[in-house]
Amino acid sequence: MTTVDNAVRGAATPSEPEVTPAVLIERARAMVPALVARQHETEQRSYYAEDTHQAFRDAGFYRVTVPKRYGGYEFGFDTFLQIVMTLTRACASTGWMYCLGAAHSLFVGSMFGEKAQAEVFSAGDFIAPLVNAPHGTARRAEDGGWILDGVWRYCSGAPYATHLIGNTVIVDEDGEAGGEDGEDGEQVGPPRQLLFIAPRDQWEMLDDWGGQLGLKGSGSHSIRITGGRIPEHFGIEVNFEEISVTEGTPGRDLHEHPQYGGAPASSMALEGGHIAVGMCQGALDAYTELMFTRTTILPPFGPRAEDPDFLLWYGKASGMIDAAETLVLAASRRWQELAAQPVGAFTAEEDLRIAIAVREAADLAWRAVDEILQPTAGSPSVREGTRLERVWRDLSTGRTHVSSAVLLTTLANRVYAQLRLMRVRP
Structure with missing residues (x-):
């Protein structure tokens, strides 16, 4: 266990009643x-x-x-x-x-x-990485709860986390995984999975983050669970990709705010989209400083802020990043609006529609940095340790996230197209 693992988390305190x-x-x-x-x-x-x-x-x-x-x-x-x-x-x-x-x-x-x-939620503050790919195993405990074993990687937020939300494969007493029972009693289909919450005292954070190209300070350490025990109600037997809100959610019934009935796939895409746009805004901030502190390489060696080419590049990149921000904010509003509608309105098609739109926004903002800001900033401005160099590394690493690089560019497109064509078929 690390020093952070043993830090005192603090007791719950009431929310500020007047805060907005x-x-x-x-x-x-x-x-x-x-x-x-x-x-x-x-x-x-x-x-x-x-x-x-x-x-x-x-x-x-x-x-x-x-x-x-x-x-x-x-x-x-x-x-x-x-x-x-x-x-x-x-x-x-x-x-x-x-x-x-x-x-x-x-x-x-x-x-x-x-x-x-x-x-x-008993402590008020809640911090929990969520790993939606299944790792490790879960088996039934004698008291009806679950026993967890495995290592879950890329747990961003782990250093100060109160919990881990993970996915795992359910196994029997012999450690064998199986699917649903078929007509002849044989197990068919993919292995059953468990979506679970594990409190901090059931796991340890590994010291295995920081050697990546970028996002070195993102606290995306691995988490190991060895014989961890959770009660039955901390687990849901469901494959993560099959989660649907079209028939309602427990939170929609429990809480006043309708957002607890919103679809999770698009909400997670929104997280990534806002992160990407924020990164690119940071790159533009760094480039703005260069517009006033660096000069052109040709006579009369004036400030970049007075050079026609740099003004063109700056205006183009600014417009692309602003457009991306406008798109993610609109997608966020659409998510809230759908969550507020009657149960059933937030369909799988709408879920993917938002996720794909956010993906396009992130791609637009990335191109502003990768194609305009970073190349025209100049080599001295992207040396190790400069703000623009760091943002470029972080963006490059962020784009390797499996959701952004793979799922939202392949599976999401195909499934969205199928759902939309099915709905509009003559």
Whole structure:
């Protein structure tokens, strides 16, 4: 166990009764200068500092979408995403780690039952990486609960996490995995999976993050569970990709805010889209400084801010990033609107439609950095340790995430096309 593993998490405190979403977003903006200044040390540590974590706690950032009944703010998911984009603009590693640790109070508040929610949200603040690919195994305990074993990788947010949300394969006493029972009693189909929540005292964080190209400070450490025990109500027997909200969710019945009935696939795409746009805004901030501090390479060697070519490049890149921001904000509003409609409105087609739109926004913002800002900044401006170099590394690494690089570019397109054509078929 690390020092962070043994840190005192603190007791639950009531949410500030008078606070508003605008106040929380302004608190995030006030932290930007310090986060920009501490990017190098964040990378060296592999996660953001204890005092930054405490500042986030004091600001209420870990309970933005925690339901009110458990001491949270129950603000809209769009408020959370704007905080994410602000923090990521300052420090990509910090924003990534915060987002992928704190976002999943929305998921738990939607998908798990009342008994599980009351227990996992008991401390008020909630931080839980979510690994949707199945790893390890789960077998039934004598008391009806579950025994977990395995290693879950890329657990962004692990250093200060209160829980882990993971997926695993269900096995029998002999360690054999099987699917559903067929007519002849034989097991058919893919192995059954368990979506689970494991409290901090049931796992350990491994010291295996920081050697990647980028996002070195994102706290995306692996988590190991050895004989971990969770109660039955901390597990749901479901394959993650088959989760649907068209028939309602436990959270939709439990909580006042309709967002706890929203679809999870598009909500996770929105997280990635806001992170990507925030990163690119940070790159533009760095490029803006260069417009005033660097000169052209040809006479009369004036500032770039007065050069026609640099003005053209700057305007083009700014427009692309602004367009991407407009798109992700609109997609976020669409997600909220669909969640607020009667149960059944948030179909699989609508879920994928939002996810694909967000993917296009992230791609547009990336091209502004990769094709315009980074090449024209000049070699001295992208040397190791400069802000623009770091953002480019972080963006490049972020784009290797399996959801962005594979699922949203292949499976999502095919399934969305099938669903849409099925609906409009003459």
